[in-house]
Amino acid sequence: MKTIKEKTAIASIILKILFTILKFTAVFFTGSLAILAEAWHSFTDIITSILVYISVCENSINHKENHPSNEKNNQEQNKYKNLFTRHLSQIITNIKNILAKINLETSVAFLIGILLLLVSLGLFKNAVFFIPSMISNSLLTGIIFILFAICSFIIAKFETSVGEKEHSAALISDGTHSRADTASSLLAGFSLIIYNMGINIDRLAAFIIAFFIFLSALEILINIFANKNKVDSKNIESSYSYRYRMFDIILLAFKKDTWMKFYEFIDNKFKLNLKETELDRKIIFYLKSILVAVFLLCYFMTSFFSIKSYEQGIIERLGKPLEEKGAIEPGLHCKLPWPIDKVIKINSKVIQHINVGNITDRNTSALIWTRPHGTEKAFLSGDNNFFYPYLVVHYKVKDIFKYTYKCKNPQELLNNTAYRTITNIFSKKTFYEIASSYRTQFMQDTIKLIQKELDFFESGLEIITINIKDVHPPIFIADSFEDVIAAYQDKQRMINEAIGYKNSALPVARAQAVEKIQQSESYVIDRINRAQGEGIRFKSQQEAYIMNKEVTYIRSYLNNMNQGLQNNYKIIIDPDSGTPEVWLDFDKKYTFWK
């Protein structure tokens, strides 16, 4: 046979179990931290509601006592314990009464307390460190949570009214607790709804709810130790009075009395002289208006947005871009509130870049052929050589409408087009062309080709430059490439040496030629002058000779003979004395003169 109080308590337990299951299911649908915290919070509520149920049952047995807090009887304590054990032994039947009497209540409560403490700490940790993922189905779940809140509110009202009718402090307390639950459910629901509008307070909501759980856990643990002490000292109040001690501080905010006292205090202080009920109504009305106003303000804030200096924006009205308005330039702008208009912001004024081919390593001090300096992805040149180009494409968005609506991923398109274009161009050129002479032309050609392709796909991108940062042959054969350059230098050196020889030999030869000619000319002058001189001398001699030929002849003859024979050996022979015997001395000193 159950009293109305018991029925109420059981109803609230069943409803709370239902809520808890629903809330844990919602966690899987949304992935919201606030909902996870809220689900655990509901779980703690089940425990408190069970405790309330126990105390209500116990109260109906000791129906003579008006209030459990007045009870100072040791017997009451024992009865309470027996009752608790009875309930527990319905679940765990094989445990002996005495054993259960001493340990079961405290140990189970202790375990639950520790569990809740761990849960709340875990939730704190999540709220602080966990990077929240996207929350899905947020609007629907948010609305459902607001419905939960309404249900909690109805339970609270119901419990309070029954509690007041039946004078059950436990039920009134639980009603207050349910009021607090309403608040946390509203908080979770509200955070989900405004998440849909682009404001994320999921973390904050989770944090607050985790704090609720933390308090519940502390309260359970403190109650256990307090009870134990009371049992020892045999000077106890009902354990029930401890049950809410920690939570009372928070629950004060949800009790009407607190607020009434607050109003009275204000009323006395400022001499407003309002009647209590009037004051109450007014205050509640203002509070409600403020809540509604805040909500409306939040809602209409969604119709203002700002575009930053490097951005442009597009307004989408019911999914359709307002193209006639064109791209929205930086500044503060209005639109219709969510969910009618949406804004897409795009970094259209920033020059962005992508690496094509290979990416150089930032830490490399110099880009040298023989040293690795980044990724190594080989390309093939037209003369069948592997080489490694490092290209950087600078681009920006030139048409944000095309950029947004024509291609799913314009950057990806640019990347692929760039790869294709350079592969195509490189497969027609030799390595040396790519590495040196063709570079400038290459930039112009590639920009033209890639831009053509990008425009064909209406990607809305514009290429600004393509920079060949570096091109190098495979690192382990780079030395042979450098040897070619060294050989080329050797060739130049040899040619230069030969030219040097040429430059020195020719002038010498020319100088000798000039000298020779000059010499011959001087010879000619010499000859002619001599001839002329000798000719004139002869003429003069002849003129003299004509005067007396005989004498001149004799004189000349004798003169010459004189000089000619002066130093010679002379053998003089007289023909009259017969044939002489002449012994010629063929001494070394003399040569026989024929």
Next chain:
Amino acid sequence: MKKLAIFILISLVLILVYLTAFIVNETEYAIVTQFGKPINIIKEAGLYFKLPGFIQKINRLDKRTDILITQPLQLLLGDKNPIILTCYACWRIDNPLLFFQSIINKEVAQQKINDMINSHLGSTLCDYTIENIINTDPEQVKLQEIEDKIVTHSNEKTMKRYGIEIISVGIRGINYPSIVAQSVYDRMRAEREKEAKRHRAEGEEAAAKIRAETDKEVAQIQSEAYKQSEIIKGKGDKEAIKIYADAYGQDPEFFTFLKSHETLKEILQDKATVILSTDSELLKYLDYQPNENK
């Protein structure tokens, strides 16, 4: 309680709107299905209504051009050369309903397109040689043609059967298998060494040529100078001889004996032993008595 009722009513209306209204974005097609049966294909962006979630469902398909990169594929060319090619394809949904029925979603579509392109790549490249892919002669390179062929072949199937249009296919990477790559590296090194040797030999050749030319030029200059000097000397000699002849020709007899005497003097000056007869003109007067012999 009345207020509460109004509040619940408003909430219910909001939930109903949430369940029935939906926005189709500019970037997508939407197909509304009723218990799985497609009943409405929406191609224009805007606000639309349907029956609540469990009766009618929306399936959204992206209408923008999408890109996929195929798996790198090793294949044999017409001349049995192995090569590794990586392609990409730009595609978009051409027929949303057909696409929705035959492909279901983008991931499946990408896999299907990948299969198809790699298959067409293999069959198309049989008709080409390595010369058509890598060549310094731009006329011979036929990458563009290969890409166009793959697009045409793929579209024959995809347009009618898959509801997909392949807009373009590009070859984004050409490479050799690793074993071939090693021999390419070796060849590159050999080529470079050859090149270096050629440069050095060319240097020697050019230098030798310059030296020889220089020597030749020097000889030419010197011989020319010799020739010139001989001509000049000859002219001078001729002049001198003329002058001598002029002068001596006036009295040859005198010249003869004068020169003879001078010559004799010169000849007899050194190292000669002279045997003289007392009958000779010179010694005639050695024992001369005037008028006795005559």
